[in-house]
Amino acid sequence: MHAEKLQHDFEPKIVAFVCTWCTYAGADLAGTSRMQYPANVRVLKFPCTGRIDPVFILRAFQKGADGVLVSGCHPGDCHYMAGNFHARRRFAAFRALLGFVGVDLERLQFSWVSAAEGGKWVEVVTELTEKVRAMGPMKEFKALEDEEQWSGALNTPELREAFESIT
Amino acid sequence: MKNKLMHLSNETMNVGFVKKVEALSGTSVRRCFQCGKCSAGCPMTAFMEHPPNRVVRLLQLGQGARVLAGRSIWYCASCETCTTRCPNKVNLAAIMDALRKLSWDADGPSKESYVQLANRLFIENIRTYGRQYELRLGAAFNMKSGQFLKDLMLGPKLLSRGKMKLFHQKNKNLPEIEAIFNRIEEMRKKGEAL
């Protein structure tokens, strides 16, 4: 049952920030169940979504991610009781900020995938990959970086220090 | 009657009546936990003002009079569906029998007269002839119920196909049948049977 492999012009890079207890385990389950999904995703494991700093997401976009997925335990199921709840609150504010800097919010997805939801993991990853593929490469931040390079704006020590402090 | 406020007390709950029903039917109404499965399968629920489960419920509350005042019991087809499927082995079909008997004994305070009439004629037929003669039964029913034209169109069809006999045979056992009726009446008079 090998589906005809489609050739795409553009293979997006998807980064997934996941918690160990639920989503990482869910992705493991997708593996043990031999489900198939696009190979575009790179998984970064965290103890809890509560540990995920919005800065990581920004940085991922800057480093060439075209889509970012943040996924943890369902509300109420957090291994640490409330970490995912704090994460949720934090990300709500962060989304607004991201929109403000000009990132298309469609590129950032939050979801809940439990350790039992191998199928949901596959669905979420596949959907995000397809969606981002259709949106094309993420240019906003890369353009910014290019611009910085060209203008030589970071050449002064002050600017460099400032730049490093925010990255 | 149906929606009238129900006073519950040792006096208003006719436990004696319920005990009679239980004795006649050999089944305890207290076993029923009102799941409604009987009513769910009863082919006659649509015709009843108290579906079967509610009949039992009213008995649980000692409200025999409310049951007898309605026509539900006379619309039971005795199909045994309720009894067969009750999770608590409440023999509801037998309860229906018992209720009809008690209603019958009290000379039917029920609204439903046609079914009672049919039953009465049927049993009289047995007593008189030993067997059923459908023509006579039908005719008598129409006469007594005042529905002279009911099922009029069926008669000729049935007659022409030999399905109705105009005359009946004499049954040798008629005296014995009569004796059975009498002995039962006797027993009841003496209080030996319900």
Next chain:
Amino acid sequence: MSRIGVFVCHCGENISRTVDVERVAKEAGDIPGVAFSCDYKYMCSDPGQNLLKKAVADNNLDGVLVAACSPRMHEKTFRKAASAAGLNPYLCEMGNIREHCSWVHEDREEATAKASDIVKLMVERVKKGKSLAPITVPVTKKALVIGGGIAGIQAALDIADAGHQVVMVEREPSIGGHMAQLSETFPTLDCSQCIMTPKMVDVANHPNITLYTFAEIEKVEGYIGNFQVTVRKKARSVDESKCTGCGVCMTKCPKKKIPNEFDQGHGMRTAIYVPFPQAVPNTPVIDRQNCTMFQSGKCGVCQKVCGPGAVDFEQQDTLIVEPVGAIVVATGFKLYSIERQPEDSPIQGYGEFGYGTIPDIIDGMTFERLASASGPTGGKILRPSDGKEPKQVVFIQCVGSRAREKGISYCSKVCCMYTAKHTMLYHHKVHDGQAYVFYMDARTPGKGYDEFWRRAVEEEEAVYIRGMVSRMYQRGDKIVVMGSDTLVGVQVEIEADLVVMATAVQAQDGADLLAQKLGISYDKYNFYSEAHAKLKPVECATAGIYLAGACQGPKDIPDTVSQASAAAAKVMTLFAKDQLERDPVVAKVNEKYCVGCLACKKVCPYGAVEEREIRDRQGNLVKVVASVNPGVCGGCGTCQATCPSKSVELDGYTDEQIMAMIEAL
């Protein structure tokens, strides 16, 4: 420059079928800092592990990455191997190229590229890794049990029988809790006191149990294995060491008309009293509010009659500090009051039932006392107003419970069963009486429970009426109960001689205050929260504190005792080792940068963050910073993501490590 070793596993063919493992190993070798790389058929096998150990030694590696299956599978295996080779286990990581790669992708080229990426990412993580040492904390093998109901008693006896010291703190003058008040108990109808009092005596006599009654928790400090608990022993006005329990004082005390709490106010006691004859300890206590001596300085009869001279009007509260390693909270419940409540109360009374002013409307616990042989009526069911035997008794279930508008949405779980029990007890005692029960559902899931309820209906002839009562009022010496039978669809009216309401089980008064002292969480009804509803039903989120009985939610005796024994088992597990070893993935505060905003403290679900004052040598306060107690920290990292100054960091998941991985994307 790091010296990392990368080991790529074939997992038989599980990985190598779709991932070109040789290429992955080769590409890994090109990553700066990688000093060794290879591929091998089964890394987790003994030869595989030996290969790893040998490579660490031969190449002097300072970090290891095994690209193989999920770390959930074999992280422990490889960390142990690395450790055996002399490497800190936390410098050994795994890259998941099986569950997350070879098994979920078919295209060999894509899968290989992804596997290489995973290796690259993880190598960066290993590079930034730190050696970590497991955290050990000493354990004080002494347990505190708060509350002396059946839950506390069971837990205390189990722990004490295991050979550990137990301190029990009970708020009331006697232990026993609600179970001591019950008459007979479902589902077996055995006499409550008969099974309860021997256990109470066991507690008093157990060499390993120190019992403080008429005492409360003042303060709790420390953490798992190392709590310091301050107990306030309230002044009893009787010297326990002198009192012989002769009871003479009580017979002589002139204040005799004080409603007895134990009998729900339906019996009388003196100002110096024990709550009930079988009380443990059997030492009286003076109710200072009602004692003439305390109120007006006159009397002192008890003191005069007391042979041993135990009565001591001068006695003061004492504070006792107990170091304990674990705490079992077993503070039980209280019953909902149907009286008119203050405006701001989250719960409401029942105006439609007369706000508790009709004397013959009582609650279930009062009925227990009426039915109890040791109760105010000697076990006869006699109604409060005129002492007559009631012939028509109406029971009403779900009073307060399952009534969102009255303030409580949950089901109290025990009242269906105890109401069924009450109808039986009533029927046993008043043969010509009739019991009616208004109910919405009969909730009887438990071994033998439904059968018990059905027995009440079928054999004990209780008339169950499905529907609620709308209003009750007094008419002559009767109570008119207006209800409905939803099964028939009619209004029902009963003139009752006595009405018994199954009022809701609520959290104890002051449950929230105690929780705050303990640092444990509680729900909106003040019931204590377990760490996980299914898998950690006796643990609190706060390590070292366990729950037993109705303080966690409505529970009957079998459930309470099970949970109490489970809590005891948890305590015993903790006490099984002298030192507590914990995963070193915990947060640490960098005090230099910490601005003391304590945002971390607010979000920490474990209560692991404490304030710490930094003082100079003269003792002047320099600043306040956060400090994470490694014995308590669960390692979620929420504090780190929250900290505005980035001054708290979770070992094993430092910003540096994560950023390095992102850079390698």
Next chain:
Amino acid sequence: MTPGKKNFLNYSYYPGCSLHASGREYDISTQALFKALNLGLKEVPDWFCCGATPAHNVDELLSLSLCAKNLSLADQVEGDLAVACAACFSRLKTTQHHLKEDDTKRQQVETAIAGPASLGKPVKHILEILARDFGLARLEESVKKPLLGLKVAAYYGCLLTRPPEVPELDDCEDPSIMEDILRALGAEPVKWSHRMECCGANFTLSRPGVVLKLSNAILKSAQEAGADCIMVACPLCHGNLDIRQESINKYGTPEGSLMGNIFGSDYIPGSEDGPRREMPIFYVTQLAALAMGVPTDKLGLESVIVDPRPLLNEKDLL
């Protein structure tokens, strides 16, 4: 038709009132079938009405007594008691069951009939005799003219299997005895939903509207299942499904409700079904005898209201 040595088995026979009147073709075909199968059948002399539903409806003691008396009459004739009518069968079995279980009732009944209640004789419905005593294999072997291509909805009604401890005929919710017989005869039993629903027999006299409603559902279900005809094992069922079929088919139509108004029975207007095609109703013995090659004029086919002959012709079975 006297039982003789040559017979495979001999039975005493309780036809019941209906088989001598509206269900006469059941009687005719039963006699013919038994003869064809070498089964002896001797009617119980001067049997009388079992009381059917009306008797137990209002007077259980009477009902039990009538049946008990009939059972002792049956003792005069050799052989298990063969019963064709589901209602008689149910009453006789109920009597045996109750009197065995309940000593008080037995004593009362014995007083009423002034003699011991005789409970030993096996009471058997025709279906049982065909499928069990005679046997499905033997039945299949005896078929001369298999009923090929005939799609039959087997209708059990309520009393053949319910309540299970009384008739002890078959699984009370999922019986197969009628289908098994049909298969042995070469016919094709259809799967359908209403084979055990009540037809309302009890109300045929007093409340025909009830019959119309209930029987309508049965006919409809059989038709939806693709049946050519229905097979019954009870004269009361037959009476409702056959004799009243014309009215039933008008059930809910304007014409139907008009008739209801005029003729005073409670036809209930408002059914969504319009008129539908006629569905012949066979007795199990008619079909069996047909398959055994009994001449078609011995089956009482001319006596039924919905003429089955066109169907049989169509299927080439006449």
